[in-house]
Amino acid sequence: MENQKQQQALDTATFLRVRKWYLLAIATIALTIIVAQILIQQHLNLQLNDSRVINVAGRQRAFSQKLVKEALLLQTAESDTKAQERIREDLKQTLFVWKTSHAGLQNGNDSIGLPKEENKTILSLFKDLNPHHQAMVNAAETMLSEGSKPNIPADAYESQLQVLLDNEGDFLIKMDAIVNEYDALSKEKLQRLKLKEYLLLALSLLILLLEVAFIFRPLSIQIRETISKLIQSQIESDNTASKVKRLFEEKERSLQQLQELNFVIDNAALFASIRKNGTVVFISKKFMNLLGVPNVQLNSPLSEILTEDEGQQQYLREIVTSKRKNIRNEEIEITTKTGTHLWLDMSIIPMHQSSLEQSVLILCSNITERKKNQLKIEELTKQNYEERMQQKQLQASQIVEGQEEERKRIAKDIHDGIGQMLTALKFNIESINLDQKEKTKEKIAYLKTLASDLIKGVRTATFNLTPPELEDHGIFPALQKMTTELSKLTGENILFENKTEENIRFDSLAETNIYRVTQEAVNNAIKYSEANYILVTINHVDGLLSVVIDDDGKGFDPSVLDKVAKKNSEGGMGVFFMKERVNYINGRLFINSIPGEGTRVTINYKVGEAMLDNS
Template sequence: MERLDKRVAGSLTRFYVVALCVVAMLTISGLFLIRRTISNLNHDSRVVNVAGRQRMLSQRLTKLAILKLEGREHRDSVSFSSLLQLWKGSNESLAHRRLPVGSDFVTWKSPPLDTMFRDLAPVFDRIYQNFLLINADTVSLGDKQNALSEILANEPLFLAKMDKIVFQFDKESFERLENLERIEWILDLMTILVLIAEGLLIFRPVVNTTRRVVRMLTESEDALQLSNQMLKEANYQLLEAQKELLRVEEEKYQLQLAEDRVRAGALIEGQEEERKRFALELHDGIGQMLTGLKLHAEKLKVVQFHDEKHRRRFEQLVQLIQDTIQTTRQVSFNLMPSVLSDFGLASALRLLGEQTADSSGINIEFEGDSSQRIEMSRPMEIGLYRIAQEALNNAVKHANADMIKIKLEQNKNRIVLEISDDGKGFLISNLKSEEGFSLNRNGMENIRTRSQLLNGKMEIVSKVDSGTKLSITVNL
């Protein structure tokens, strides 16, 4: 079923279009009639002027004929023949209802004027023929005198008939003007009636409908505002609930992070304690046993071996014992360097760089003051050392660097540890991708975890073929 609003809108639109079309047609018709009448009036004035000129030309020709017969001089520059031809041509145009105006012709329909021109034709012909006799050189003076007398006798009749023709032209023009005025009044009255009908049948229903729609919209707006207010209150309550939920989730998340940190801290602390215990076991247990074994082996050097092969094997055994002792000391140092607890972090980092340089062949420099120990907590000291150890190990394994630099400085209440290299570098985005560098494989997760446990800030700067720099900032 068609909706009511569409049906009403369609009906009103049709009425409105029809009313506008009627008004437009009436207006256009009035303009057309006015334009046409004005054009006719212009043509009528042209015809009246030509008709009036005919009277003037006949009088002028008569005057010239009299002067010509009497042989008097005159100042009229126009020739008699040209005036006569103009008078004849204008009369023929008026009689045949085809008057040239510019490049066009003016025509009209008037039976009274046709009758008048038929009555005028014999008089015009008699005068014209006599003018021709006067203008002819072969005619005698007596004949010309008789022709002039004939002209003077017929001229008053010609002028009287031309006056009637001019008055008839003017009368018909005035009648057309009055007719136009009547038609204009009729069109104006019809336009007013159409506008009144439009106001009653279209405008008034539209106003009533608009008033009703506005009232309904106002009521709907009030209801909508009330609903919006209720919805706003409900949204506010929902937002409060969401904020509370987010706060609970945030507390839960922070609690979980704290638990993870405590767990990671406990795990790392347990690892460090286990490393310390294992380092002591290696140093005091296996290390001492290997040292004793080395002393007993060196005492056997005084024994003379009869077989040269046995002597070389014994020397290889002594060297193997020495290498085993050195490796045990290195493992013990890596697990828990005694220089860290005895002389502090700077000395431990310097020694770590020297040992790594000896074992890897890479130039490693330490920048820092190792003569003065930086006062910090034991867990912080161990954590920074492990971070440097892990970062240095990554640089040696993956960077393909020629130069590695370890920098430790104290800036007021902050400790800044930097490990930089001139290696091949990598894209930071690859740290989180499955391909390329992996967090666990490169030890970056351990570094991140230790820096978080120390409440420190970790920053990695790296570009391909431009090296890598790891910076750890910890507040004392």
């Protein structure tokens, strides 16, 4: 009984001790949670204030630009009283909000939810910004006060507008610095809060570990699962934060690209802005200098500013006032007021304002020099074409002359050779007297010799005109026959080497031209080279037919060929015809010579479809 009471007391004591530690742990955790919640709430309140301050500070930039824009509109709307009044009211409202926000950011303003600024760095930045802000405020107030006067001159706002434009850039830059400082302070507060949160989290984890070690051992598995879920949530949170960061960076890049595009457009050299009716709103100074116009009266038609030619003016009016949705590019010629002829590459860009009225942006490039160069190129091309045509006509006449000379040579050979032998044959036959048998025998023997010479002359003439081997058996046997016959006729050492394994037939036109070019090259070597030997080598490898004519003669300077050909002398016609024949079959001709060492002529012909000769 006593043991039971002791056991019960022990259980109660254990329960009370566990409950005490449990309550202490719970109280400690609750305290840390309360402290964390208080810190979070305080930070959220501060974040709300910081967000409001950053929003108002960022809005100050937009209001400064809006102020300058409305001031510019107030100047451009000088002929429209109602528009001036409306713009003046907008300008007054913008100025009021801008001034109030500027003062509230420094001294606080309950109506717009701004606390008084205590940070010395930001106050120092505001102190540096205030002169520009005050200068812009004074300029805007002066414009508003002068705007209430009647008969305002067109340049009444020029000086104040210049003050606004001079200070706007500095204001934007320094306002950016203030916004960045606000953002840095907000991040610093967040870092401090995170540090406190981490410390409180560490304390909570320590308490939890003690509870796990001494109280909640049976619940360890569940606690580990809970911690795993927390870690997974942290990872997902980090992934989400990473995605948000990437989106923010893409947004920043897009904004930067837009700013760069605006900068390029704003700083274009030759540009103008016109209304849908073609009248000018703005035109750049460089454009006016190019056109030779010292100043431009606004609301004047752009077509009349660009050119003095009425036809050009009519065309310009049509292209700039026609309605369109896409950009149009035009290359136009204009005649300026100074009488200068210019070519402009014009881009016509339709723009839609907030009032839904269409305007047009004109971007131009001066392409006068390019056009002049194009005209020079066309003139040179035309001149080159005419020279080539004259050269072709000259070559054609030379070819005709060459053909006539060839006909005369053939006629002369037939007349002087075959004709004389036929005449002698005729006279000898007529002079035969059968009564004089001895003389008749001599004449018959002479007639036999004369007939043999006549047959040989006819065969030589026909061989020179069209060798039968070329038509019947192809280029290889024809070249072999040619070298053999020329060697017999001239007594020169003319050799032939065939490196092909089989006889191949080619297109008849190609065979004829290759044969004639080879014949001309061999004849030139016989006439001029004074060579000991002439070697004709033919080869066919991988669809390429190659004919090489080598000699060991005296050679010549290859540059002489070009000089002779340019003089169109008779000596250059042979090489000219050789090149023409090879070019006609889409082949290639190479002539290499070294004085004192010899000459090599190479003919290359890329075979399209070749046929094996089965004969």
